[in-house]
Amino acid sequence: MNLLYLSSVELRQICYFLAVTEAENNFTRAAEYLQIDPPPLGQRIKSLERKLKVELFDRQRRPLQLTAAGKVFLEETRLALTTLERAISRAQQAQRGEIGFLSVGIASSISNTLLPDILRTFRSRFPDIEVELLELTAERQLQALREGRLNIGFEVLNNVQEPDTSLNVLPIMEESLVVAMPELHPLVFQRQVFLRDLANEKLILPSIAEFPFYQKFIYYCQQSGFEPNIIRDVQATWLVTILSLVVAQVGLAILPSNVENLQRRGVVYRPIQDTSLRRQISALWRKDDHSVVLAEFLKIVADLSGSKLPE
Template structure:
């Protein structure tokens, strides 16, 4: 059934006058009459009682008018929503997070984007870094925040949004807490608590970096996936850890953070999305991410983020 016929019918049902309805629709009266007859033929019953004056709806016509009016309203709503979606004003975005982004720019990004596009639904999910790429390729998420990948995937785009150095996490009773800065070599014989490189791939870089400085193999006594677990183990005296600088935003009782004296390692954090995703909602979100990241790096450069511990 054509939407045009429904529109002709609803106008005539409201006006109950062929001549006036034709004028409102900017069509000839015979053309309107022909389309109403065709609609009645499609339905199998008459919509109007043409014997009565003024023109009246039949019982079937009254019921059909209610439903036809709702269909037209739904179509108009759909058109408005689709138009707004084409502008990036409405829609849904599924975002995968890791601890580094949640401890740094994420609150600012969410606040700015919700203020800019309040009708876009944001679905947030926590995923380990090794899960994000596969879920992007499976179309289960729209954008992920990961550490700089070892290899560029041909189906994915990325931008570096942050570059962070390492800090040392120590149990508060550790003798090295007395130092304001600690050379990495001072940890050469310490037991370490680290995430597994199989889960958080950039930790292989950290291990290689430490082993170059120490001149021997790193002593990893415990591995953990999530940062809060790592910090709990550090607080319990299981070992020391090396974490990205944003970890200092987590105030874990029993843990003290200290910067590394001398040479450090920088780890890039990127936003990842599918190369073929042309969504305006995604583009709007990426613009906010870029803007917030620039401000964040600028503040870091001015030393506006104090160290904790």
């Protein structure tokens, strides 16, 4: 593309040429539409022809006709200006955050709670924005955010983690823990389960390496006077797998309360009492990410969660 040459061709001259053709090659009518006098319009068209080194109109014929070169130029410039008009419109939409791309890190905590409402609202307002959902653990979300592969993540931050000054953190909800048990287990007949009721039970926990939050659960058990009997040879991470192990009576699972939104035949949930053990779910994004799309998404997250965005 010869940008130096193209920069010498005025877009206004091309628009004048198109206006004349749309007026059936009548310079007077085109001038009225363009709100200029006919002589300057004619001069502009001749200047364009000199720049292009072609004759666009056959001035020997009446009524005035396009030359072969003029017909080709008309067809191509119509396509070019349609593309230009679309480019301007799309750029304006991008400026308003109406089109673009958003990469979102998710886990079960948000997927089983606020995420459906967030996505439904966002898609209704911005149907032309592509949203990519990536199911990642907390540590992987943090890494992807730092590397710029995610715009926003939703996860539980471990209190022992060093604060990341490059990220904004917006707490959006809290959830407690529940016990998932087979439907015929004796604890099913209790409306609530206390930590001491779990002292003699085999327990299934998600990977502590992937979900360090569960270190708190172990600590609370120890504070209640017993060492939890965690099944060490079970390395399950995802909820569906863990619930399948519960149905198979491998053990009882300790899970966040969002799991209650999953209906699994053969599984009963009971809340854990006498503990203040709760998980805080937060939205995280880079402080240097000034995407308009992200800003609109965050407004919806804050609105639906009742949270206040940082200034």
